Amino acid sequence: MLASVRNAICMLLALTVLVGVVYPLAITGISILIFPKQSRGSIVQRDGSTVGSELIGQWFTSHRYFWGRPSATSPDPYTSYDEKSGGASAGSNLAASNPDFIAAVKKRAADAAVSNPAAKEPVPVDLATASGSGLDPHISIAAAKYQIARVAAARGLPETTIAAIVDRIAEGRQWGVFGEPRVNVLALNLALDESAGKNGK
């Protein structure tokens, strides 16, 4: 029995050093060497300052920008970490049958219709439902098209110009098969600002 305890402690420490220290350090070294950008968070810089990460969604409310999906993080939408409240990535975890959920979807659909008066079709579902992470960087192509008229009006540009940028940023299925076609909202909005800069606006 005592020998088993000694063996167990020794084995635990040996394996902890191997898989708890050597392994993560080795993976970190290799990662930073081969994939320096990805391993450190795929950070996006603009004019020398950090705008965010390519992979993490942001909250947009200005009519000049495309909006991402509703987010259930606290204290604010798209909070990826908040020191004071301990806020972090989160879904709403509302049940499909919960009356609060139905009410929230109704309100989002109504708000979207008000903000996008030119859009005649029903709101794409991803714009009326909160994402799993609260940090979803993407919207569906339908959700981007739904907002083109609003963004074009706010920027005083023809819809075709905005639509062309959406088409350029939109991604198909990865490797032609995996996942869903989608638009990265931050990338799209950065492209909008960039094209505005080129046009001297």
Add this chain to the structure above:
Amino acid sequence: MDALQFIIYCAALLLCVKPLGAYMARVFDGGAGTAARVFGPAERAIHRVCGIDPAREMGWREYAVSLIIFNSIGALLVYFITRLQGLLPLNPRGLSAPSPDLSFNVAVSFVTNTNWQSYGGESTMSYFTQMTALAVQNFLSAGTGIAVAVALARGLSREKSASIGNFWNDLVKSVLYILLPLSAVLAVVLVWQGVVQNFDDYKSATPLDAGAASRQVLPMGPAAAQIAIKQLGTNGGGYFNVNSAHPFENPTPVSNFLEMLSILLIPAAFCYTFGALVRDKRQGWAILAAMFLLFIFPALLCWWSEQNVNAHLSKCGVATDAGPLSCGGNMEGKEVRFGIVNSTLWAAATTAASNGSVNSMHDSFTPLGGLVPMWMMMLGEVAFGGVGSGLYGMFIFILVAVFLAGLMVGRTPDYLEKEIGPFEMKMAAIVILVPAMLVLVGTAISCVAPDGLAAISNPRPGAHGFSQILYAFTSAANNNGSAFGGVSANTPYYNYALGICMFFGRFAVIVPVLAIAGSLAAKKKTPRNSGTVSTHTPLFIILLASTVIIVGALTFFPALALGPIVEHLQLIGAAGK
């Protein structure tokens, strides 16, 4: 295109079974070949440092005692590392120690391969804790599961033997030859796709739309290394709060495919390993076929429900039809890059295995969609199941199936030429009854205790609140770890109650399985004759799958009727008005 993704997943999984399964069999059956040259030196060094003779055989009791001592000390180490987190290094955010009840829960959770989490990783655990406590137990709990399954295979292949192998040898081989190399490869591939792996402080960013948000803090850490073993070891404990829904944990459809494949990879391949170890590969294929049958239909039901049961959403003026520009469906709690098919396939896979990682929020699934993960866990996680534990769990159902078949034809039941006696059946009954009892009694108590009811986050409708509690105990007692995540389980009541369920759900299963292994090893083989029930035929595969379903349904149907089934009827009833 959605169906194609589903088919590619199943095909890729089945294609990996033979090569990986054959390799794992070689690891435990002497000739690991090239791998022995690569990992052999480290293996011998570990045994030398610990003064262990890996060739010394153990009886089942010594095997079980070593296993439990090892896991108990592992739990103590996790407890103390989390409690002392504030004093330890690699803690850039200065995160303080979790409460004693949370630390207890985490320790039991990670040691039992459950990885139930009533905390959010990025706001609770330091890099040091994640690496040296949590990631380590991801490896060791998976290695423990493999060791038990290998010992069981030895019990079946040996004759008149008093021993079933050496626990330390099996553990070290599992970690060194199987889990570590697979994890290292997967981790680097995940970083390529965008999973973070660094020791930087959290990064502060100034978002584009200053009117909406002035600052965004991006959490960092050595995530990829841990996420790889979390998926491969059927652990499931997320580095970040929302697990593999987090873009830093699962950034792209390709990372999602690989993480999802990793969930079932080792459990599926282990069927082949088992067949090879017991010298009858047809047995391994038969088990795999039964597991696949149990997996595929619920997975399709979950997908169908999330895609189609949406009248309540379309009534709100929302477009839920699938088309080339949008996947439609119930997108609450799901990520656009995965869509409906990858979210539901993951939900079925993670609960078929004892993984429990999520890439969407099961709590927000439609009622039938949410029923599927609960059902998969209630079957005892034998449709592939956990690393090692799925195989030994399924073996228990094989005993029940041959017992039933024996009753029908009036013969003493046997499996692989070993007679199955009263002792084996008693142990099998314990294995089936203990988790079921923990689930039902735990749920019942929590539905009347104020501390139990306080955790419900969806009080309306009541059926869903009940489901939240039922899901929590089902997940804990079967060592899954996924949740109807709204449930507020970070309270002393739930941390202790679920911790106890996880402990007994793990070790009250492992010890009887080892006892069976020891008992079978001691028996001599009785040659087959014309009356022997074949255990590799389609007939037996269907009998086995039916046995699993019948036991699960008889035990849990009443509870499911009160939860997701009633909720489904309420939902479609209300939407039809």
